[in-house]
Amino acid sequence: MSSHDTAVVTDDALAVLFTNAHTARSFRDEPAPVEQVRRAYDNARWAPTALNSQPLRLDLLASPESRQRLVPLMAGMNQDSVLSAPLALIVSADIALEKSMRALGAPEEMLQRLAGSMEMRQGLARDSALIQLGYLVLALRAEGLDVGVMTGADLPGIDAEFHADRPWQTIAVVCVGHGDESAFHPRSPRHDFDDVSQVL
Numbered sequence: 001m002s003s004h005d006t007a008v009v010t011d012d013a014l015a016v017l018f019t020n021a022h023t024a025r026s027f028r029d030e031p032a033p034v035e036q037v038r039r040a041y042d043n044a045r046w047a048p049t050a051l052n053s054q055p056l057r058l059d060l061l062a063s064p065e066s067r068q069r070l071v072p073l074m075a076g077m078n079q080d081s082v083l084s085a086p087l088a089l090i091v092s093a094d095i096a097l098e099k100s101m102r103a104l105g106a107p108e109e110m111l112q113r114l115a116g117s118m119e120m121r122q123g124l125a126r127d128s129a130l131i132q133l134g135y136l137v138l139a140l141r142a143e144g145l146d147v148g149v150m151t152g153a154d155l156p157g158i159d160a161e162f163h164a165d166r167p168w169q170t171i172a173v174v175c176v177g178h179g180d181e182s183a184f185h186p187r188s189p190r191h192d193f194d195d196v197s198q199v200l
């Protein structure tokens with residue numbers, strides 16, 4: 001059998017990350033330690049971003065009081081998820097990302113171009129923060145955590161409540177914990193490879 005016939009990671013690992021993992025919408029009364037999110041981030045940060053810009057920023061709402069501030073800013077159908085989760089993350093894009101990119105080795109010329117164009121900063125920050133959100137979801141699953149990504153929320157309202165002092169634009173809220181029996185909806189179908197691709 002050639003090396004192309006098998007995945008490098010085991011089917012069990014793929015099940016944890018993809019095939020058996022579901023969006024969780026309600027959670028058991030069991031903690032989701034901040035240390036696990038730190039470890040997940042420490043893994044996910046190695047995945048690629050445009051210009052190595054790494055614009056993802058996180059608020060970890062670890063206290064019930066902090067999650068209470070978030071609840072009224074969530075769409076009605078998402079409020080119970082935040083209420084039941086032991087941890088909620090506000091995932092944001094830093095639109096002043098050029099300030100942190102010098103330490104990441106970005107060339108001075110690129111930093112100047114970014115500093116001069118809000119449109120460029122916003123495009124770069126949002127695109128790469130979204131891809132980092134995807135990496136983080138998988139890294140959290142690798143920790144054995146269940147997650148529910150939600151964009152049904154007043155995202156500018158979340159910025160006003162949590163980011164008045166910093167240039168972070170919220171892109172999603174992620175509930176993190178251990179799903180209870182009613183956490184998961186039945187699996188919806190997925191497109192087949194042949195329906196979404198052309199080999200040229």
Ligand SMILES: Cc1cc2nc3c(=O)[nH]c(=O)nc-3n(C[C@H](O)[C@H](O)[C@H](O)COP(=O)(O)O)c2cc1C
Binds near residue numbers: 024149185
């Ligand atoms: C960017 C994004 C936004 C989402 N927003 C919501 C949301 O606001 N509320 C919700 O209940 N689920 C939300 N979801 C969850 C999706 O509906 C869910 O991942 C999809 O239906 C697949 O479900 P499964 O993971 O159980 O197979 C969101 C997922 C993503 C990736």
